Amino acid sequence: MSFASRADQSGFTLxxxxxxxxxGLMMISALLTxxxxxxxxxxxxxxxSEVQEIGRFVLNQAAYDLRNAGLGTTADEIAVVGFVNADAAYADSNAKDVLLAKKDKISSPVLYIPVHDEGGDIAYYIANLGVGDSLYRYDPEFHKNKPQAIVSGVRQIALEYGVDGNSDQIVDSFELVSDVKDWTRVVAVRVSFLVSSTEQVLKKKQTLPDPFVINDxxxxRIFTTTVVLRNKVL
Known part of the structure; x- marks a missing residue:
């Protein structure tokens, strides 16, 4: 074989x-990216999708209970009561009976709906009883003296109460629980739920408005609804 024929059969250069x-590496990098x-x-x-589903559910459930709060009561009776924390709620004998969770497991304010003609005796709060932060709603008719989380992923609650200051059945101001002096004058409730996803999907933690604080x-997402206590304004 000649030198020329060998040269013609040579492969790729370095x-x-x-x-x-x-x-090839650039193509692989682009595909990986x-x-x-x-x-x-x-x-x-x-x-x-997870956060939206949880948010819609808790808003609908809370709004339903608040719309029915105080059914059959008179204008000078209490339809809802708020507590700044578990200690304050446990100091109230009626609210204590529906919390059912240890005080140190409850990490939120407590919303309590007293007994009325069609039900009541319901408490909303955030607790961690082994499955992470969850929203608890106690209803003695269904839960039979056992704490019952209705959904996980609800991390915090914020509550404001619409107060009718001059008995005209119109909200004059929204007040924090510590500012409400007369619970018979509360005719609306503004409730906000802080809902989180299960996975850590963001590059850095979000900045949220007060009073919500996060560290992951x-x-x-914050889901807020304002519900008029219709049995207080009819």
Missing amino acids: IELMISTVI AYVANSMNYRMQEAM RALY
Whole structure:
């Protein structure tokens, strides 16, 4: 075989191999980047769906109970009572009976709906009884003296109470629980739930308005509703 024929059969040069390797690595890097971006988008969409579902559920449940609060009571009777924390709620014998969780497990203000013609004796609060922060709603008709979390992922509650200061059945001001002097004058409740995703999907933690404080990178949303206590204004 001649030297010319051997030269014609020679392979790639080192430079060509290096260039092809770099091109291949760039293509793999682009594919990995696209995969990671799509994976992050998917996780974010899942987290948003999870938070939205929980938020809608807790708003509907709380609004239902608040609309029925005080059914059959008179204008000078109490439809709802708020407590700044578990200690304050446990000091009230009626509210204490429906908390059912140890005080040190409750990490939120407590909303209590006293007994009325069609039910009541319901308490809302956040507690951690082994499954993470969860929203508890006690109803003796269904829960039979056992704490019952209705949904996990609700991390905090904020409550404001609409006070009718001049007996015209119109809210004159929204007050924090520590500012309410006469619970018979509360005719509306503004409740906000802080809901989080299960996964840590953000690069850094969010900044939230007072009174909410967080310390992780989960996705958070605040769900707020204002409910007129119709049995106090009819």
